[in-house]
Amino acid sequence: MPATVRYSSNAREPPPPNNVLRFVEDYWDIISNYVREPAHNLCLQGFFSFSSTTSKLAIRDTAFMQKLLSTVISEDTASPVKGDLMPSVVVKSCCELYEGLDQEEKIKFFEILVRDFGVDRKQTVAAAENYLKLASSAKASESQLWRTELALKHTLDPLHSKFFDRVNQLPGGMKFLIDMRADLLQTIGSFKHKQDSIGHLMALDASIKATLQNWLFGFLKLERITWQSPAVVLEKIGQYEAVHAVKDWKDMKRRVGPRRRVFGFFFSNMPTEPLVFVQVALVDSISTSIQRILTEEDLSIHQDAQRISCATFYSITTQRGLSGINLGNFLIKRVVRDLKKEFPQIKTFATLSPIPGFRGWLRHQVQVNEHVRKELESISTVGSIQEIVDTNDWIHDDAKSSAIKPVLMRLCAEYLLTERRGNVALDPVGTLMSEQETATKLSLAKWSLRSPIELDGRYLSNPKASSDKGIAESFSIMVNYNYLLDHIEENNEEYLAKGIITVSSACNGDDNQWLRERVGDNVRLVEN
Numbered sequence: 001m002p003a004t005v006r007y008s009s010n011a012r013e014p015p016p017p018n019n020v021l022r023f024v025e026d027y028w029d030i031i032s033n034y035v036r037e038p039a040h041n042l043c044l045q046g047f048f049s050f051s052s053t054t055s056k057l058a059i060r061d062t063a064f065m066q067k068l069l070s071t072v073i074s075e076d077t078a079s080p081v082k083g084d085l086m087p088s089v090v091v092k093s094c095c096e097l098y099e100g101l102d103q104e105e106k107i108k109f110f111e112i113l114v115r116d117f118g119v120d121r122k123q124t125v126a127a128a129e130n131y132l133k134l135a136s137s138a139k140a141s142e143s144q145l146w147r148t149e150l151a152l153k154h155t156l157d158p159l160h161s162k163f164f165d166r167v168n169q170l171p172g173g174m175k176f177l178i179d180m181r182a183d184l185l186q187t188i189g190s191f192k193h194k195q196d197s198i199g200h201l202m203a204l205d206a207s208i209k210a211t212l213q214n215w216l217f218g219f220l221k222l223e224r225i226t227w228q229s230p231a232v233v234l235e236k237i238g239q240y241e242a243v244h245a246v247k248d249w250k251d252m253k254r255r256v257g258p259r260r261r262v263f264g265f266f267f268s269n270m271p272t273e274p275l276v277f278v279q280v281a282l283v284d285s286i287s288t289s290i291q292r293i294l295t296e297e298d299l300s301i302h303q304d305a306q307r308i309s310c311a312t313f314y315s316i317t318t319q320r321g322l323s324g325i326n327l328g329n330f331l332i333k334r335v336v337r338d339l340k341k342e343f344p345q346i347k348t349f350a351t352l353s354p355i356p357g358f359r360g361w362l363r364h365q366v367q368v369n370e371h372v373r374k375e376l377e378s379i380s381t382v383g384s385i386q387e388i389v390d391t392n393d394w395i396h397d398d399a400k401s402s403a404i405k406p407v408l409m410r411l412c413a414e415y416l417l418t419e420r421r422g423n424v425a426l427d428p429v430g431t432l433m434s435e436q437e438t439a440t441k442l443s444l445a446k447w448s449l450r451s452p453i454e455l456d457g458r459y460l461s462n463p464k465a466s467s468d469k470g471i472a473e474s475f476s477i478m479v480n481y482n483y484l485l486d487h488i489e490e491n492n493e494e495y496l497a498k499g500i501i502t503v504s505s506a507c508n509g510d511d512n513q514w515l516r517e518r519v520g521d522n523v524r525l526v527e528n
Helices: 017-025 027-036 052-059 062-073 086-099 103-116 121-135 142-155 160-168 173-190 199-219 231-240 249-255 290-295 327-342 358-368 370-377 385-390 398-418 468-474 485-498 509-522
Strands: 220-225 260-267 270-283 310-318 348-351 501-504 523-526
Touching: 052 062, 052 086, 052 103, 062 086, 062 103, 062 160, 086 160, 086 173, 103 160, 103 173, 103 199, 121 142, 160 173, 160 199, 173 199, 173 270, 199 220, 220 231, 220 270, 220 327, 231 249, 231 270, 249 260, 260 327, 270 327, 290 310, 310 327, 358 370, 358 385, 358 398, 358 468, 370 385, 370 398
Parallel strands: 310 348, 501 523
Antiparallel strands: 220 260, 260 270, 270 310
16 A cells, blocks of 8 residues: 555644645545455554545635535445545545534534535426426326426435434434534524524534434433443533533532432433433422422332422423424333333422523513513512612522512513423423523423412522522522323323413412403313
8 A cells, every 4th residue: 555644533643744744635545545455454553544634624624625525425426446445434524524624614514515515406307397397297197297206305405414414324413413512502502693694504404403303312212320320421420511510519419319300311322321311200299499309308209209299390401403303202202101100109290490581581571571660660669670680689588588589480480481482481491401501492282381370489588599590580580380290191282283371270369369450361271
């Protein structure tokens, strides 16, 4: 085999510029030599890996990138000329190149995928015209129409979807795509105020998402995480936890203790990588204090197992690259089924969820909504509107907090039930049990809100039991979403079709009257 320049991404020192340039220029010679004579190259790892330096050089060479990605995406990737090894070798190179890029360079990688390997619109228009012409012909056979429809459908598939499919076939390819999508979502989020300029990136996201959806659901495995689980899994649970940070190993041991459960979905080829996981407290009634759940020292499950009548889902975390795929909802249904087998006496499955958007919403409403101002002015004797909305001092005063709390609870219920984005509720936490971090679509109808007076404000006056984050986001108010097993489909249909949220009527008559007056037809009151 001819001598070639060999660089590894693991090299401590970057190669000098002239050698870097030669590396990129000779890339295809290196690939060809490797593919022709694999017997002389027993170890692929490190042979022509892209380093950070060579990746940065390659991404600036548009012609090189087009050729590299074309080789991956080509229908004729594996051929007698290229050999059977070419596909995996070049796809692996693409992944190594991408991992050597910074965020700005990754955006350029995304743009090349979209611009040069998206839908061929000229081809699509031609196929559509051919289909319309054939469909209007009385002589067209069903077979001709069927083949033409398939041809049209094929032109609508972006070429970059083939790139994702081929990456997914590599060892570790699924994790690479999950992380790549997380990068893409971060990019889209950074341009959220320029929606018109990110349509192409959203199309790319749809392709990655479709690839993940098609591959994941048939290969997911539900596992309970315990103190006996591999340390690497426990470490990742602590690292990924997005709702209530795990402080230390003692905290982790408590969360997987006798009266607690942690369940996660794992992909068959990624046994130590929790894709989505949920934390559950087994209690005798619906939980209203997250601090009690997080700090309570568990008793033996055998001593009071029969007292367990409620499973409270207090945290669910999905890897960012899987946002919007609805793994959380799928996970909850599986966990409910398993818990009912282990504890048949459990009748109530509910969440204890934060309300991260409430305080920000209230600040805005004070400026534009007379009704909200009047509600807060009604308690002006204990504090000004600015003091209530913008400071936390009153929380430390029992007398003030007792007067302020009922008003905030009503306004919080109003926020949860009436504020909409289109036909769906505004509050992102409604999707806590489906997609915790970046959900844009409320799954609230899969549960039902408990009554407004039972929104968790019981520890509102006890700052020692509240997190700084909880106080900053929602004055520490939390909400229970009750997972009504017998009404899931009915509530879901009502919400998705009509935007109606189901609320249990656990409050008294006056509160029910207030609820009807404020939210009207947006909610449906049901008996407990």
